Amino acid sequence: MTPSLCRRCVALGARILIEKSAGMSAGFTDAEYRAAGARIESSAARIWAASDLIVKVKEPLASEYALLKKGQALFTYLHLAAGPELAQALLKRRILGIAYETVEATDGSFPLLKPMSHIAGRLAIQTGAYFLQSQLGGSGVLLGGIPGTLPGHVVVVGAGNSGAHSVQMAAGMGARVTVLDLDNRKLEMLDTEYRGRVVTLVANPGNLESAIADADLVVGAVLIPAAKAPTVVTRKMISRMRKGSVIVDIAIDQGGCVEGIRPTSHKSPVYISQGVLHYAVPNMPALVGRTSTLGLTQATEPFVVQIVSKGIDRALKESRGLAKGVNTQDGRIVCEAVAKALQ
Ligand SMILES: NC(=O)c1ccc[n+]([C@@H]2O[C@H](COP(=O)([O-])OP(=O)(O)OC[C@H]3O[C@@H](n4cnc5c(N)ncnc54)[C@H](O)[C@@H]3O)[C@@H](O)[C@H]2O)c1
Known part of the structure; x- marks a missing residue:
């Protein structure tokens, strides 16, 4: 209060x-x-x-x-x-x-989840960008790149409250952004908003596999209300990522949407598995x-x-x-x- x-x-x-x-x-x-x-x-x-x-x-x-x-x-x-x-x-x-x-709000949305999701979505990008730095074990990619270099690729799975804010921050930083969701209306909204600046894909296994294989930073932002998060990012997909890439699983508070992921803490925020840094802090908003x-x-x-x-x-x-x-x-x-x- x-x-x-x-x-x-x-x-x-x-x-x-x-x-x-x-x-x-x-x-x-x-x-x-x-x-x-x-x-x-x-x-x-x-x-x-x-x-x-x-x-x-x-x-x-x-x-x-x-x-x-x-x-x-x-x-x-x-x-x-x-x-x-x-x-x-x-x-x-x-x-x-x-x-x-x-x-619930009258339109069926979750008004008390929203502000924290907005914060976690935005933080996921600045946190991910930080852990991509070389001295922290990251691949050394600057998300926005510089003129003449390829910017980093941010893949956001889930285009809801947190995912949309991750997209906004990543696009604002100048990264290449791909966002996937099962709900086509969410993808349509982002497509209209960013006018081609962001790639939207239906979250089927084929699209997930190819997007994640090319990702520098993956943000897990899916939710099935009040239920355990579905596993959408598999170990097989992660095995194709470049070493030192980063996964931020925002959905960890609902069990996580990345296969085998375990919660981390603000004291020890990442661990490395299959050469990829995994960040899974269940209370990200505490940082701000x-x-x-x-x-x-x-x-x-x-x-x-x-x-x-x-x-x-x-x-x-x-x-x-x-x-x-x-x-x-x-x-x-x-x-x-x-x-x-x-x-
Ligand atoms: N770690 C933290 O600190 C923190 C903070 C705030 C929120 N959260 C969590 O973040 C998660 C996301 O919250 P939100 O508010 O963005 O939810 P949301 O309902 O706004 O969005 C979730 C999106 O996931 C999509 N989705 C569901 N199943 C999918 C699947 N299999 N593949 C692809 N997309 C799928 C839905 O269509 C929806 O667009 C929740 O678990 C929430 O509790 C975590």
Whole structure:
């Protein structure tokens, strides 16, 4: 939460507890939260114990499971399709788990997934460009090239929210860009927008194989809502890539769309497999805490305000989109896609 959202909630009658230094990497001080009417609490455990609603960014860590209070509401990213242990912890404590990623807008889109996807999509290109540098084990390709040289080739698989922003950044840097998707309407939109500056391809195995074999940087940006990501980039495809090329699998938070990929961390962001650098950090937006906080909060604010002003039961009854976010309730998984993924 930003101090400004705290102020709005306090004005609506809520008591807000903020964990000490919670806003630090977003550039918000404890003093700003205090001035907004929140109380700063140094113990996270005490916040969990004292609150009816917990608003977070990422899903609870294993070390936090014991802090979940029976019947409490939790509003955060949950990604339960890729987290069976967390799902069990939420069910055991009968948590009302409202997942940012399945909250829906009236047009069926996912408004709370969008800002983080935009950020991850944009970051994928600057991160990929960085790891292509020679001193980091990369192939030494400058994505934009220089006059007289071939620019780097960026292949983006998935033309949704994250993929489209990867395309925008890569094209802006002067790279050659190929984008693949199963949804022709998405490809048509990008084709119209970039007027031939970007190559669009249907994501069938033949197109994927030939595009990836020639890629310096592959961005995995596919999503099947609330389900495990499909494997679209196979080991065989990777074996044909040039050594030192880079794969950034944004979809790693849903299990990844690259065969055999495993999550990496900000501390140790890449590993090399088949001579190709694999980057698979599930929380890329943490790299840009300020932009992420402002971007996420502007999207969550209307929902938080509804919950605070109406109470959670009425808010869920009156907002179909918010109700779509409910993944766990009364010890049951109530989101069909999540239940299917966890079978
Ligand atoms: N790693 C991170 O830090 C981070 C941050 C934000 C989002 N994400 C994740 O990024 C992923 C993508 O999110 P998004 O918002 O861009 O989703 P989106 O729904 O906007 O786009 C996904 C696209 O994938 C396409 N697609 C689905 N299956 C495909 C297949 N087999 N081949 C080709 N295309 C296929 C869809 O048609 C769609 O256009 C999600 O898993 C999301 O959770 C990760």
